[in-house]
Amino acid sequence: MEWSIGEVAKRSGVTSRTLRHYESIGLLLPSSTGTNGYRYYDDAALVRLQRILLLRELGVGLAAIADALAGRGDDVAALETHLGWLNDERSRLTTQIGSVRATLAALRGKETLMPEQMFDGFDHTQYKDEVEERWGAKAYADGDTWWRGLGEEGKQGFLEEQTRIQDAFSAAQSAGLGPDSDEAQAATARQFDWVKAGWNGEAPSAEAFAGLGELYVADERFGRNYTRVHATGAEFVRDAMRVYSERNLA
Numbered sequence: 001m002e003w004s005i006g007e008v009a010k011r012s013g014v015t016s017r018t019l020r021h022y023e024s025i026g027l028l029l030p031s032s033t034g035t036n037g038y039r040y041y042d043d044a045a046l047v048r049l050q051r052i053l054l055l056r057e058l059g060v061g062l063a064a065i066a067d068a069l070a071g072r073g074d075d076v077a078a079l080e081t082h083l084g085w086l087n088d089e090r091s092r093l094t095t096q097i098g099s100v101r102a103t104l105a106a107l108r109g110k111e112t113l114m115p116e117q118m119f120d121g122f123d124h125t126q127y128k129d130e131v132e133e134r135w136g137a138k139a140y141a142d143g144d145t146w147w148r149g150l151g152e153e154g155k156q157g158f159l160e161e162q163t164r165i166q167d168a169f170s171a172a173q174s175a176g177l178g179p180d181s182d183e184a185q186a187a188t189a190r191q192f193d194w195v196k197a198g199w200n201g202e203a204p205s206a207e208a209f210a211g212l213g214e215l216y217v218a219d220e221r222f223g224r225n226y227t228r229v230h231a232t233g234a235e236f237v238r239d240a241m242r243v244y245s246e247r248n249l250a
Helices: 005-012 016-024 043-057 062-070 075-107 128-135 137-149 151-174 182-198 206-218 220-226 233-249
Strands: 039-041
Touching: 005 016, 005 039, 005 043, 016 039, 016 043, 039 043, 043 062, 151 182, 151 220, 151 233, 182 206, 182 233, 206 220, 206 233, 220 233
Parallel strands: none
Antiparallel strands: none
16 A cells, blocks of 8 residues: 555655655655656555654654664664664653652752752753643743853853863772862862852852762762762762861851
């Protein structure tokens, strides 16, 4: 059985123009073309289109999609791979839901607002409508105001500084130094400034800063950023933050 390009466009939500573009770049060829020039697509073409759309949903570019499809002749195996990617995406969405719930709890005064948790797995541009629909516009706006206020360069710099701090902690631990060493404490001072920036310039108290360190160990969503090099990296950072709190914030 075959379906016309108009029928495929209607059922798939992909415009006829897009289908013709896919044809022009060799990504999706019609199974046949009528004497009137109408394009038709059979079952195999529809399966290929589904695979294309799945990959597009995951943010894969058309050139990469073409390479992926060229290397996967077995539709069942390919769809099983897609299913695995979709399960990963579901896990990311679950993380986002936890992040927004944590933000709501903080905004209601139950917990401390922490940007690391707010933006864990969260693409606030892509999922803005969904967040607002589920939890209300205010929850999204309040959590997003600080982040957007940074500007593109500020956002990039904030994330890059986090990575540099993680690397500094890992380097100190790799060198066999303790959490109270000058190197570890220098990294912790940068960590303090980084947290302060994320809290809209409000300096955390000794209790709050040390408590954040405890959270790195207690909650893997936080600690995984510090365990990429050393399995005990989160504990190392926690101890360094406790020392810093006792020395500088008490």
